[in-house]
Amino acid sequence: MALLAHERYCDEIVRLTGELRAAIRGADLGATVPTCPDWTLRELAEHVGRAHRWAGEIVRTRAAEAVPDEKVPDNSPAGDDPAALDAWLAEGAAGTADALREAGPDAEVWSWSWDRSAGFWARRMALETVVHLADAALAARVPYTMKPELAADTIEEWLQIVRFAQGDGDREVAQLLGDGRSLHLHATDAPGAEWLIELGADGVTWSREHGKADVALRGPLTDLMLVFNRRLAPGSDRVEVLGDAGLLDFWLARTSFG
Secondary structure (H helix, E strand, O other): OOOOOHHHHHHHHHHHHHHHHHHHOOOOOOOEEOOEEEEEHHHHHHHHHHHHHHHHHHHHOOOOOOOOHHHOOOOOOOOOOHHHHHHHHHHHHHHHHHHHHHHOOOOEOOOOOOOOEHHHHHHHHHHHHHHHHHHHHHHHOOOOOOOHHHHHHHHHHHHHHHHHHHHOOOHHHHOOOOOOEEEEEEEOOOOOOEEEEEEEOOEEEEEOOOOOOOEEEEEOHHHHHHHHOOOOOOOOOOOEEEEOHHHHHHHHHOOOOO
8 A cells, every 4th residue: 555645644734633623522530430440631641742743853853863752842731721731732733744844754763663753753744643543532422433544544544553563572462473373454435455464484464455364353443443443342243253253352352552
């Protein structure tokens, strides 16, 4: 799958943050987030805002190493006023998008990943917001929908992260090394949105194709993405699991990254 345009990712950081702000507006900010039970809704929102600012500072300064949290300007909202939190989220998303646009996708910057470019951070922050918007919507009890191209990109980025973590020595992901067992993701509402994932002796590989697998997960594309990111239980009636359900559980348990 081709990546979305750099400018599109920058725009989505702002747009999706606007949706997150709308989701939490008027909600109980002290409510526990069911999919991130260590966080309240306010803490979730602050995590998103801090992630944006951190990535934005890395790109703005063309950092060659990780930027310590204390070096990130305006890293916390002022006070407990929900309006201040709302403004802080908006300012952080806009500032990060501006820094990314100014840098362009090919600017060399530090990252923890396989890709040390501003383009990596544009995609990462957009898709980080895709997933945490789902957390916020669930906690605030408001509807959640995602554009197909963003849901598909979130799945593919996660597969890349799994592959990277495997090469980087993650012990849980290393357990996915196997004898060729396979998983198939099949979106029922988006033509061509299918993935065949194989757990081989040399690591996880995948391709965009229809194919027979040991376990298949079928359902709307957004719901497949939510299951893949452990935001929707595979036993939900919104998706269908065919074949070895234990293999899907095995995958999900070893791709949680804490």
